[in-house]
Amino acid sequence: MAETKWPGCAGGLKAVVLDMCGVLYDSEPGRTVAIPGSVEAVNRLMSSDLQLRFCTNETQSSRDKFVAMLQTAGFDISVSQIFAPAPAAVAVLNERGLRPHLLVHDGVLSEFDSVDKTDPNCVVIGDAAEKFSYQNLNDAFRVLTGLExxxxxxxxxxxxxxxxxxxxxxxxxxxxxxxxxxxxxxEVIGKPSPRFFQSVLNDMGLQPHEVLMIGDDLVNDVGGAQNCGMKGIQVRTGKYRPSDEKHLTVTADGTVDNLSQAVDMILSQRGG
Amino acid sequence: MAETKWPGCAGGLKAVVLDMCGVLYDSEPGRTVAIPGSVEAVNRLMSSDLQLRFCTNETQSSRDKFVAMLQTAGFDISVSQIFAPAPAAVAVLNERGLRPHLLVHDGVLSEFDSVDKTDPNCVVIGDAAEKFSYQNLNDAFRVLTGLExxxxxxxxxxxxxxxxxxxxxxxxxxxxxxxxxxxxxxEVIGKPSPRFFQSVLNDMGLQPHEVLMIGDDLVNDVGGAQNCGMKGIQVRTGKYRPSDEKHLTVTADGTVDNLSQAVDMILSQRGG
Known part of the structure; x- marks a missing residue:
């Protein structure tokens, strides 16, 4: 087992933000499989006095469907705890009076129900997977070239x-x-955009140094959080690769085997 | 009519290289329409003592089918006069012992008939249009990530x-x-790659300063030819835009309304 690196990240901690895929669960076609120990780790965080939020770049489903899917894998998480790019995009569109042409996955379309999509003056793309056909990409391109x-x-x-x-x-x-x-x-909406992390901080009413981000993606989770002044911990699950620990530009504040171990460290440092 | 710029390009000229789409013809769905005067202009060049080659980035059809298509539009051009990316790629693959995974238009597949495509160790993409599905792009991506x-x-x-x-x-x-x-x-094969223009020069046995390129694409035709030491003339047909005449990095050696006018200038300067 690789060395645990944990230089006292939990001092003065008031909240934890968790990435989801690769930290809580792994995705298999048609199902979601909890990473061993992660359901219990989330429950222990929920029972603590720490605030808890989830921050995902998932754009293949609405938060409603996402929460239901997580429940089948054993996680009891509410929609209001989840920060995802689609609702963040809706906020930006409303704020700037923009009407999008959407090239997104069918599963996430309902997040945009309230948005005026007539006579589009911008394009929004998400992880559309099979919908990234030549025709659909060309349609988005033609909307863009038609705009001043x-x-x-x-x-x-x-x-x-x-x-x-x-x-x-x-x-x-x-x-x-x-x-x-x-x-x-x-314009990127979602991790590692500072605006995205800031919206999570605003929601909790906390300063960056009071918050710890835990993710499997060194650049987008750990580096993104650090750019906002938060601490960033990487887990050795999901898309983690050993080369991440020798990355040229991003160095995690801590590296642990999995979420369960991270929560152990956090709660023991707090005497919890 | 815009001003003709023609600072004596034809001095010492031994050959002309023509781009095809936008210079000889315009493409409409299902058919090819000769640009007025261009059939006759090509015939006049063929009757002169100048060598003539055609240099295209067309990768939606084999040269055989391309020549047949041009014939219906009135052009009498032979396969051996046409330089296109697919046969240039075949030469590179053979030279370097490479076996491609192909993501190209069905129309150009026959150019690769002679190439070993088992156990691929590289990927070749062309203008695959509708074949650029998510699945096909992902397949090409997986081949690439599987290679050392x-x-x-x-x-x-x-x-x-x-x-x-x-x-x-x-x-x-x-x-x-x-x-x-x-x-x-x-690695780009085709215009504006210097290797591609050089293969045309090699075929004619000429030095760059003896050859004039005529195209509608300022960067890929004119700039590409100039980078090889050839002169480059832009026609105001095809994808020409008025802003090309104020381009920051590429300045054509001459700008004319169309191919017919270019050939007039060339032949009159040569006393032809």
């Missing part, structure tokens, strides 16, 4: 994710495709 | 092209997508 000021929002910027049958292309790849086609820079 | 040294060849790097029903995404967009997904840099 082309405006593209991307729900995350991941390169790929792991499924049991292999790696699958994530939304960032199609963001880069449209950026090149239209010669523009997309 | 991922190697991607792109048949061109265009952003988009114009069809009568609007703009359509070109191969360069998908090249950028895979570059980001795999954190690599593709």
């Amino acid at each position: 000021k082309p405006l593209l929002f991307s729900l995350g910027q991941g390169r790929y994710y792991k499924e049991t049958n292999g790696l699958s292309l994530d939304v960032g790849v199609y963001m880069k495709a449209l950026e090149y086609a239209c010669d523009l820079k997309a | 040294k991922p190697l991607l060849f792109s048949l061109g790097q265009g952003r988009y092209y114009k069809e009568t029903n609007g703009l359509s995404l070109d191969v360069g967009v998908y090249m950028k997508a895979l570059e980001y997904a795999c954190d690599l840099k593709a």
